[in-house]
Structures are given as structure tokens and as C-alpha cells.
Amino acid sequence: MSNLKSSAIWAAGAVVLLCGMATSDWPIALALFVIVYGYKAYEFFYFRSAKFLAIKSRISAHIQDCNNLNDHIEELKSTQIGTDMSHRGHAERRDNSRWNYKRTEFRKDSNAANVYNCSRDIVAGAQRDPIKYLCKYFGFNADEPTLNQFETMLNNFTAAEDGKQALAGEKNEILGSIANEIPLPIKVLAKKQLARKLGFKDVTLNDMFYPSFKFQYVSSGGNASTNSVVTLDIPNLNAMVEYLSGRIQWRKSVAGQRALMTSALRKYILQRDNYTCRICGANLNAEPHLLLEVDHIIPVSKGGMTTESNLQTLCWRCNRSKGAKMQE
Incomplete structure (x- = not known):
């Protein structure tokens, strides 16, 4: 070429x-x-x-x-969470409008997983209270597995942002x-x-990896439309984690013990560990551009909890190596 x-x-x-x-x-x-x-x-x-x-x-x-x-960083950015709208049942849509919804943007989005076609009132509601409407209409349940997924996404995306600078x-x-x-x-x-x-690989430092969800209204003739887009960036992920936590019926064994993996907790763990990897000892004093991450000592997938005692600071190399060994 x-x-x-x-x-x-x-x-x-x-x-x-x-x-x-x-x-x-x-x-x-x-x-x-x-x-x-x-x-x-x-x-x-x-x-x-x-x-x-x-x-x-x-x-x-x-x-x-x-x-x-x-x-x-690309692996961290690829973290995604699926939507579950299956509980809403199934229906056949019959379009009797004059223009038959021929607007290009509507035809493109009508069956997309991250698009909810709705009334103007719902679009307006999503603008006022985006996290509440996101959970309600995209099937994000207030339970521990869903919270764990969003916490993982928040932790990974925050690390990806730090990683871009590093x-x-x-x-x-x-x-x-x-x-x-x-x-x-x-x-x-x-x-x-x-x-x-x-030998440097081409680097993409934009923030287009944040997933977004669209509430969309299109008039019957397709001539008028409005939408509200909720992007799960760092602030919205923090809000989502706090929102879900406030609505979960916690098990007695978990209540009062579990912390939230928010940006604030992540910062606290890094400070507690003096910005030093708990495995290899690498730190920001020796490597000013080192990417440090917060890791669950016992992974959530194996029953580990988001508690201060189960969290540690790892450099990206050790964290990546640990993840690779667990997949073997």
C-alpha cells in the first residue's frame, strides 16, 4: 500500500x-x-x-x-454491558403512516439495541432523570450482578482515561x-x-468508546422527531452505581459491608497504597507515566466483594498478567 x-x-x-x-x-x-x-x-x-x-x-x-x-487500554475500552428488554414482550408493528417512516435516521435506528422508540413525554423524562429512565426502559435491574457490571465498567473506563494520559x-x-x-x-x-x-502502533485517544442510549420520538408521518441521548461516561457511571446501590435489596451478609466502586473509592485505594503496585512495587515516583489500576484481590466473579480489604493497587502490567492467568 x-x-x-x-x-x-x-x-x-x-x-x-x-x-x-x-x-x-x-x-x-x-x-x-x-x-x-x-x-x-x-x-x-x-x-x-x-x-x-x-x-x-x-x-x-x-x-x-x-x-x-x-x-x-483498548481491552479496557471494550467493556460493555448488554440491555435486557425481553421482559416487555413482543408485538408486530404495523405502519400506516403516509410517509411510512422513510426518514433515514429513523430507519437506521428503529431496531438498534441501544435505541428506545417512545413518546415525547418519555424523551423529556429521560432528559430530566436520565439514570432512572435508562434503568426503566433498557432493562437494567437493581440487583448485585448488574451493579457489579457497572462498577467493572466504571473502573475499566476510568483506568482507560488514566491510561490515555500515561x-x-x-x-x-x-x-x-x-x-x-x-x-x-x-x-x-x-x-x-x-x-x-x-514501531509505535497508531493510538486512538478519543472518548468514543463510551456506550450511549437513545430515547427517540418520531411523529407518525416521520416529519418531526426529538431524542435524548444518555452517554455512560465517567460521571454518569458514578451516578448509575449510586442509583442502583440505593435500590438494591441487599442480602444480610452483604449489607453494611460492601462499598461502591466509584471514582472516589478508586482514588482512595490508590492513595492508601501510596500509588505503588502491590505485586511488583512499581510506583509513580520511579515511573511518572505509570498506569495504576484498582483490582479485586478475590475477583467478583469468584465471590469477592468490593470492600477496602479486598481492593489493591496494581500496575497495568501486573493486572493484565493476573487477568491472563485467571483465563487460563
């Missing part, structure tokens, strides 16, 4: 040069051709030079660690350590290419 792209660039340059040669501006066209494609040739040979390959080899372990962190910091630190060895034209004109050639 890259060879094809390079060939296309050279072909386009040749066309521009030939067109320029046919006019009185041919000296300018020739100069531009020499500058642009002279640099491209320089870039091509630099990334294959012994000097660059030596730099790449020297920092390869750090880049691999950075890429592993990127993979870990990843950016670690990558910048690596690039900064070799900045004096990279020629200025490469640093200025080929920044992304430099990162790829060194």
Missing part, C-alpha cells in the same frame, strides 16, 4: 512538472519538484539508514511496552529521549511517519 502511495505521489509530481514546463513558470515548477521530491528521497533513505535502525533497535523494548499499554506521556518521553539524534526535517515534516517507523 505504501509503495502504491509513493508511486502515485511521484506520478502526480511528474504531471505537475510537465504542466509547469509548458508554461512560463517552469523554473518555479522545477524548483518545487526538486525540493519536494528531493526531501521524499531523503526521507526514504533515512528510514532505511543504519543510524536510524540502530536508534530503533535501542529503544525497541520501550516501544513494545508502550504498544502493550495501548493494547491494554500512554501519551510515555510516548512523548521516548521520542524526547532521541530528539537530538533525529534530523530536524524528519522531526518537523514526518512526525507521524517517524512514530510508525520506530
